[in-house]
Amino acid sequence: MERRRRPDGFAALPSGGTPLASPPPGPGAVEEGSGSRVPETAAGPLSPFGDGWMPKAQRRREYVLLLEDIRVSFDGFSALDGLSLYLREGELRAVIGPNGAGKTTMMDVVTGSTRPDSGEAWYAETVNLLEKDEVFIAQAGICRKFQKPSVFGSLTVFQNLELALKAPKTVWSTFRARLSGADRDFLAGLLELTRLSGESGRPAGALSHGQKQWLEIGMLLAQKPRVLLLDEPVAGMTPQEIDRTADLLEDLRGRCSVVLVEHDMEFVRAVAGTVTVLHQGKVLAEGTMDEISSDGRVVEAYLGGAAC
Numbered sequence: 001m002e003r004r005r006r007p008d009g010f011a012a013l014p015s016g017g018t019p020l021a022s023p024p025p026g027p028g029a030v031e032e033g034s035g036s037r038v039p040e041t042a043a044g045p046l047s048p049f050g051d052g053w054m055p056k057a058q059r060r061r062e063y064v065l066l067l068e069d070i071r072v073s074f075d076g077f078s079a080l081d082g083l084s085l086y087l088r089e090g091e092l093r094a095v096i097g098p099n100g101a102g103k104t105t106m107m108d109v110v111t112g113s114t115r116p117d118s119g120e121a122w123y124a125e126t127v128n129l130l131e132k133d134e135v136f137i138a139q140a141g142i143c144r145k146f147q148k149p150s151v152f153g154s155l156t157v158f159q160n161l162e163l164a165l166k167a168p169k170t171v172w173s174t175f176r177a178r179l180s181g182a183d184r185d186f187l188a189g190l191l192e193l194t195r196l197s198g199e200s201g202r203p204a205g206a207l208s209h210g211q212k213q214w215l216e217i218g219m220l221l222a223q224k225p226r227v228l229l230l231d232e233p234v235a236g237m238t239p240q241e242i243d244r245t246a247d248l249l250e251d252l253r254g255r256c257s258v259v260l261v262e263h264d265m266e267f268v269r270a271v272a273g274t275v276t277v278l279h280q281g282k283v284l285a286e287g288t289m290d291e292i293s294s295d296g297r298v299v300e301a302y303l304g305g306a307a308c
Helices: 009-012 056-062 101-111 135-142 158-164 171-176 179-195 211-223 241-252 265-271 291-292 294-301
Strands: 029-031 039-041 064-073 078-086 091-097 118-123 142-145 229-230 257-261 272-277 282-287
Touching: 009 029, 029 211, 056 064, 056 078, 064 101, 078 091, 078 101, 078 118, 078 282, 091 101, 091 265, 101 118, 101 135, 101 142, 101 229, 135 142, 142 211, 158 179, 158 211, 179 211, 179 241, 211 241, 241 257, 241 265, 265 291, 272 291, 272 294, 282 291, 282 294
Parallel strands: 091 257, 091 272, 142 229, 229 257
Antiparallel strands: 029 039, 064 078, 064 118, 272 282
């Protein structure tokens, strides 16, 4: 899949082109024998299961989103069974797995709509997600896109983005709101990023399915998120729309952290550096797409089955 340069208009995003989030800092990652990627220091890799694993406070500093030993059960069914996930600042992480593997429940825990039975979930070092509600978490910078696009069909594309701007949403403040020059530049950048510059005056309801998906992603980006959760964003798209969505995510790389839940393996291969495979509520394997594709456990549990 051919890649292109970031659109010039993207420089109109916050603070004259300052990334929505800082690029990934700190050490790299290496692969442990179990298939999980773990942090690496000058002394070598540290196992999350051994005495050498970095102290909890340091883990919170290293990762913008940290889930540890999350367990969720519904009426005796174990939806998450000791799930741990570590996401770096600016990283694009794909999460794949068969239906029922726990992908949706994982996102529910992160966004506050499901409380786990046990475990820890931390965001931006100091925010204990298990103590916060959905509104607080969204305002703090974790935004989620569901599979089905949700836009205001009777409003124009530009108006949808304008309504989504990060600002007070009281009735009085909304009534008095006026766009500044910086706001207009920011929205112009979002329009170019989402490939909708030519559609800004068009009713959102008249857009194609793929364009509606891009518009909703733009509406979430208008909130200036630090972590963006995307649930099967290319489902139902044409091949051309899928290619343009891959370009969009490439343009986002390093500007905010992205967790991508997806079943389209070719799309995952095109955009993700690290892929996490869930199975039966826990991490089965983690690595590059080439690495997990050659993992016999992954092939047996997912890639070799009808789920993909």
